[in-house]
Amino acid sequence: MSKFIGLVQNEHMKTFRRLSTWIMFGIAAALLITIAAFTAYYAEDSSGDWRADTEQQIQDLQKQVEDGDVEAAAVQQDLATMQYQLDQDIAPVQSDSLAAYMESVMYYCAPFLILFIAIIAGGLVSTEFGTGTIKLLLTKTPSRFSVLTSKYVSMFITTVIFFVFFIGFSFVVGGIFFGFNGFDAKSVIFDNGETVTNNLLASTIRDYGLYFVQTLIYATIAFALSTIFRNTALAIGFSIFISMFFPTISFILSRYDWSKYILFNNVDLTVYNPGNVPVVDGMTLGFSVAVMAIYFVVITVITWFSFMKRDVTA
Template sequence: MSKFIGLVRNEHMKTFRRLSTWILLGILLGMFILIAGITKYYAEDGGNWRQSSEQQVAELQKQAEQTEDPVYAASLQEDMAVLQYQLDNDIAPIQTDSVLGFMLDALLNCGPFLIMFIAIIAGGMVSNEFSTGTIKLLLTKTPSRFSVLTSKYVSMLFTTFLFTVAFLLFSFIVGVIFFGFDGLTASRVVLDNGEIVKESGLGALSRDIGYGFIQVAFYGTIAFALSTLFRNSALAIGFSIFIALFFPTISYLIARYDWSKYILFNNLDLSAYTPGNTPIVDGMTLGFSVVVMLVYFIIITAITWLSFIKRDVTA
């Protein structure tokens, strides 16, 4: 067991002694600073949220009367209902230029970058050993191939965790620097299936970051598996990022077919089941997605580990 911990530490050393890993973290921080700067620059001096909310309701009302599109009108009505509920119950909306608002925005907008960064790291973990030839040293020591691959995977999960923590920490620090610490107690009001739901902003953030971690870790797993199967980092990284970026479009196009709910990539974003969101195919549930993910996970890891253990090393 102590040897296995040693193997994981080795993988960590290899990830974090690389300049590229720190560049990725630097990009993340830079992105947050940029977004915070823009947000601060354009933020209205919202001294009184009641006034602006009332103004918004009035504007929405006017638009709703003018439009002839019933769908659009319905969405306007929903927005108005939320604003009205906040006014009636004296719940201040989460401001974009507050720490919590910034953190929620950062997660929504920069979450996909986290997938990209982890795909870059995971996609190189095994294939880089093959391309540099170091795999020959790695596999001619006492640890079995199974332990070597498993240690790499555990290290990948831990790196994903560290990046997620860094994501939260960076967004919090940048938020505090730009907007000042103003508490994390704000609540958010959303309309879920025509019903008003009030939830704590911090609670929503924790839940979404948790789901985000699962999603990122799964994309990491896919990149890791491709990296092991094809021994080619470009393919592993490219495919994972391509799917992460373009699948939403594909998904939208095939959503009318019921079978599309069995596609793995339709099940990776569990935040689809949080209040205010709807899953891509009707009838999908959180439990369904978890089961689909588990089944794919077992198939992917079985193929990956088996191939790594059995195949000849000719690098």
């Protein structure tokens, strides 16, 4: 077991001694700081009375409906949400607050997490083939199974590190720009005809968790391509292509009931959050988790089998 830990340590050393990994952290840090700066710069003046503002908005919307400019059904949700905020005395979340900033970072920067992890995972096995170091890696006592497993475990830990970095760094940057307060900021959500509230910080952390599952699926695909093709460019390029276009293609197919068995219609678990709807009617969280688990097992079995059985000619 101590040798397996040594193998994981090795993989970590190789990942974090590479300049490219630190460039990714640098890009992420720059991105998060830029978003904070823009948010602070363009923030609306929030010194006014939010109750008066909200009441004004409700009146405006009602007037538009009466005039026939907008359909009543279209604004029904907004009206209900705003009325709920007035009734329950819940101030709308200001965009220049820590919680709102962290939430927008999650929405806009999470695709970068997939990108970064796909780049790391896509090179994990194939670079060893590319540089020929695979020959040294496989001519030692550890079995091929433990070599590949240590790489996957290292990839998993690297993914966790990236997520912790995003959450931690956006918290610190947000706190510096907008003050460490407003932890109880609540957003109002219209779910199934009912109006509910949720804590914005807590739901952001929850969404990171759900996004972690999605990232891990794409990382596993990149890892598999890297192992099977033994070519870094192909593995990274193809997995980024998959993460960008396959969800869209799958979504187009979502009018067919069978499309709920497509992996990419199941990876985004945030569709099961209050206020959201799944891709295909009748899909549940349990169903999506089961579909992902089946795909995961199939992909990993093929990957491990390919790595353990094939000749090394690099």
